[in-house]
Amino acid sequence: MIAGLRATSEGGADLVQLLTPEGQRVTHPDFDIDVSAEQLRGMYRDMVLIRRADREGNALQRQGQLGIWVPLLGQEAAQIGAGRALRPQDMAFPSYREHGVAWCRGVDPTELLGIFRGTDHGSWDPHETGLGLYTIVIGNQCLNATGYAMGQKFDGKVGNSDRDASENEATMVFFGDGATSQGDVHEGMVWASVYDAPVVFFCQNNQWAISEPTERQSRVPLYERARGYGFPGIRVDGNDVLASLAVSQWALDEARNGNGPLLIEAFTYRMDAHTTSDDATRYRMDDELQAWKLKDPVERLRVHLLREELADQDFVDEVEREADELATRFRQFCFDMPEPPPERIFSAVYAEESPVVAAQRDDYLQYLSGFADAGHDTEGSVR
Numbered sequence: 220m221i222a223g224l225r226a227t228s229e230g231g232a233d234l235v236q237l238l239t240p241e242g243q244r245v246t247h248p249d250f251d252i253d254v255s256a257e258q259l260r261g262m263y264r265d266m267v268l269i270r271r272a273d274r275e276g277n278a279l280q281r282q283g284q285l286g287i288w289v290p291l292l293g294q295e296a297a298q299i300g301a302g303r304a305l306r307p308q309d310m311a312f313p314s315y316r317e318h319g320v321a322w323c324r325g326v327d328p329t330e331l332l333g334i335f336r337g338t339d340h341g342s343w344d345p346h347e348t349g350l351g352l353y354t355i356v357i358g359n360q361c362l363n364a365t366g367y368a369m370g371q372k373f374d375g376k377v378g379n380s381d382r383d384a385s386e387n388e389a390t391m392v393f394f395g396d397g398a399t400s401q402g403d404v405h406e407g408m409v410w411a412s413v414y415d416a417p418v419v420f421f422c423q424n425n426q427w428a429i430s431e432p433t434e435r436q437s438r439v440p441l442y443e444r445a446r447g448y449g450f451p452g453i454r455v456d457g458n459d460v461l462a463s464l465a466v467s468q469w470a471l472d473e474a475r476n477g478n479g480p481l482l483i484e485a486f487t488y489r490m491d492a493h494t495t496s497d498d499a500t501r502y503r504m505d506d507e508l509q510a511w512k513l514k515d516p517v518e519r520l521r522v523h524l525l526r527e528e529l530a531d532q533d534f535v536d537e538v539e540r541e542a543d544e545l546a547t548r549f550r551q552f553c554f555d556m557p558e559p560p561p562e563r564i565f566s567a568v569y570a571e572e573s574p575v576v577a578a579q580r581d582d583y584l585q586y587l588s589g590f591a592d593a594g595h596d597t598e599g600s601v602r
Contacts, residue, residue, distance in 0.1 A: 242522030296516030300463025361407030364392030378477025397428020457487030
């Protein structure tokens with residue numbers, strides 16, 4: 220076993236941290252940051268609300284309302300910190316667990332439900348929100364992000380130092396530690412390096428690629444692998460929203476200013492199963508989980524806010540009430556979702572209707588119409 224890779228480690232001496240697990244504010248010589256009490260309260264609200272939506276999604280799947288759910292429990296700080304570092308003109312490419320990033324990009328949690336209910340592939344507009352649709356194929360989003368970032372550079376939207384500097388753009392792509400073993404991630408990093416693309420690779424190392432631990436993915440800490448591609452890598456405490464924000468802001472600024480790609484390894488922990496199809500108790504010990512619960516990102520910021528008198532209990536209670544309201548709305552939205560008609564699977568395949576797809580649709584609907592006496596109407600919907 221390689222020292223520093225296991226989930227029981229503290230992340231190593233290179234870990235960037237600004238808020239200890241006990242909620243104490245510390246400084247860092249390179250990545251310190253000034254944030255207002257309002258910003259801190261806002262990020263606390265972000266984490267509490269998206270955690271509550273996540274827990275409701277988990278419950279809905281268990282009750283048969285969703286086909287699957289992908290929990291983010293424990294990774295809220297990494298996602299909110301990075302998500303709040305993005306500017307409106309930036310672009311983000313998620314995998315399938317970035318509910319917190321989606322929240323920061325203005326995507327309501329209800330818009331995630333269609334993916335996991337199996338009724339759509341994502342209902343938001345990537346151009347309007349600056350967030351690509353969820354990617355199920357492991358690591359494929361890294362190629363998409365690199366290509367987009369190359370376009371940003373070719374279009375002259377990177378590295379401007381004149382009056383348009385504030386409009387410079389960058390791309391951030393999110394993936395897990397297991398994805399680093401996929402060829403798409405490697406290829407994306409190679410192309411990003413060669414073309415000096417303004418892309419930040421944000422790896423959420425939650426210690427487990429389903430049932431495989433990190434040491435099965437790499438012989439060195441993941442952030443050190445960036446050197447092999449010729450760009451910097453950095454490890455941040457992914458349970459520290461303040462450090463995640465600071466490092467992400469720095470990395471995105473570097474990319475926007477034309478200094479090429481970077482890799483951030485957010486050292487965090489998946490406190491729930493990989494998905495609702497997974498049983499994490501079969502491959503990890505409970506004492507490991509309990510040790511990481513002491514580093515809970517939400518509790519860490521709550522303690523800091525109360526200790527430093529940046530918020531009071533009334534604020535905490537109000538956020539909890541807001542989370543309850545979100546959960547109720549989220550749940551009711553799921554119950555009220557209409558079943559799409561069967562012809563939906565043939566729509567929007569191409570920008571213009573394809574005669575081949577149209578023929579397939581007509582043949583399929585005709586086939587379904589033959590089951591009218593077996594509980595189907597002529598439109599193919601189940602009664």
